[in-house]
Amino acid sequence: ELKVEQNxxxxxxxxxxxxxxxxxxxxxxxxxxxxxxxxxxxLESLFVLLSNGAVKQEGRLMASLDTKARLSTxxxxxxxxxxxxxxxxxxxxxxxxxYQKVTFGTGTKLQVIP
Amino acid sequence: AAGVIQSPxxxxxxxxxxxxxxxxxxxxxxxxxxxxxGPGQDPQFLISFYEKMQSDKGSIPDRFSAQQFxxxxxxxxxxxxxxxDSALYFCASSLESGRASEQFFGPGTRLTVL
Numbered sequence: 001e002l003k004v005e006q007n008x009x010x011x012x013x014x015x016x017x018x019x020x021x022x023x024x025x026x027x028x029x030x031x032x033x034x035x036x037x038x039x040x041x042x043l044e045s046l047f048v049l050l051s052n053g054a055v056k057q058e059g060r061l062m063a064s065l066d067t068k069a070r071l072s073t074x075x076x077x078x079x080x081x082x083x084x085x086x087x088x089x090x091x092x093x094x095x096x097x098x099y100q101k102v103t104f105g106t107g108t109k110l111q112v113i114p
Numbered sequence: 115a116a117g118v119i120q121s122p123x124x125x126x127x128x129x130x131x132x133x134x135x136x137x138x139x140x141x142x143x144x145x146x147x148x149x150x151x152g153p154g155q156d157p158q159f160l161i162s163f164y165e166k167m168q169s170d171k172g173s174i175p176d177r178f179s180a181q182q183f184x185x186x187x188x189x190x191x192x193x194x195x196x197x198x199d200s201a202l203y204f205c206a207s208s209l210e211s212g213r214a215s216e217q218f219f220g221p222g223t224r225l226t227v228l
Contacts, residue, residue, distance in 0.1 A: 033216060042204065043157070043219040088156060092215060099169040100145065100208065100215045104156045 002027050004091050006105035014113050016078050021108045023072040023089035031092035032072045033102070034063050036085045043088065047074075079112045086110070116140055118220035120205050126226045127195050135190040135223045139207030145169065146188040147217060148180060149204040157204060163188060164210055195227045 003026040013019050023032070031050055035043040047056045049065035049072060056063050060083065062075045072089055089105040119138040127133050139146050145164045149157035150173075159172035163182035174180075177195075182188040192199060202224050206217040 031215070035219075040202070040224075042221045043206075045216060045218065048216050090217075095170050097169060099162070099164055100210060101162075101170055102147075102159070102217060104159075107156050 002029075002091060002093060002101075002103045004089060004103050004105040006087075006089060006108050008108060009106060010109050010111075012111045012113060013076075013079050015080055018078065019076050021074040021076070021087055021110075023074070023091075023105050025070050025072075025091045025103075025105075027093060028067070028070075029091045029093045030065075030067050032065050033090045033092065034072070034074055035088045035090060037088065037107075038085050046087075074108075076110070079110075081112045081114055084110055084112045118205055118207050118218055120203075120220035120223050122223060123221060124224050124226075126228065128228055129195060129197065131195050131227075133192045133195060133225060135192070135203055135205075135225075137188045137190070137205030137207075137220060139186055139188070139205070140218055143207035143209050143218075144186070145208045145210045145215075146182055146186070147206040147208070148174075148188070148190050149206065151202045151204060151222075153201075160190070192225075197227050200225060200227045 034047040047063040052067040054065045060077045086107045086109045095101040147162040148160040151157045160174040162170045166182045180190045202222045204222045205220045208217045
């Protein structure tokens with residue numbers, strides 16, 4: 001069974017600081033997604049990483065994928081309060097029928113303090 | 115751009131009642147997924163359909179059933195509701211044959227069982 005672990009689970013950081021969220025997964029996959037969720041809201045797609053070494057950047061967020069290490073990172077640069085949310089990674093692999101199956105990580109609740 | 119539509123957005127039911135949640139995927143998307151998210155939890159996969167056939171099954175209780183119709187909309191039917199069924203239910207859609215097969219999430223239905 002695929003396991004997807006994120007750490008940390010909770011992150012409280014000051015505005016202007018940098019930090020990295022880690023996403024480890026237990027089986028081979030070359031497709032990984034990062035989502036953002038605000039309280040009571042839906043999941044918003046942030047990044048789609050499709051190959052080993054993929055790096056995507058949007059504003060203060062940068063995501064990378066190392067398929068050999070089964071690791072993805074979400075790096076936050078100079079955090080601002082608006083980034084406060086829960087961030088999920090999700091790993092895509094194929095089930096026995098060849099269909100897509102996505103398993104979500106446990107989520108990282110980020111709080112940016114002014 | 116058109117997004118995933120879910121209805122109703124909020125639903126309040128009594129124990130042992132039934133509920134039906136509806137999902138309208140993004141046009142031309144061929145796969146629909148249902149997730150359940152309890153408070154403070156990551157989304158738990160329930161079931162998915164590809165081209166109107168069940169493609170995968172997750173932790174969906176026997177009291178729940180779902181189907182995808184000829185117009186690609188999907189319905190999640192929940193019977194004998196229990197207090198523990200109170201959660202946010204998300205529908206997502208994707209294009210299975212797409213390069214990324216990225217899932218796009220609807221706004222969710224908040225189900226409260228009293």
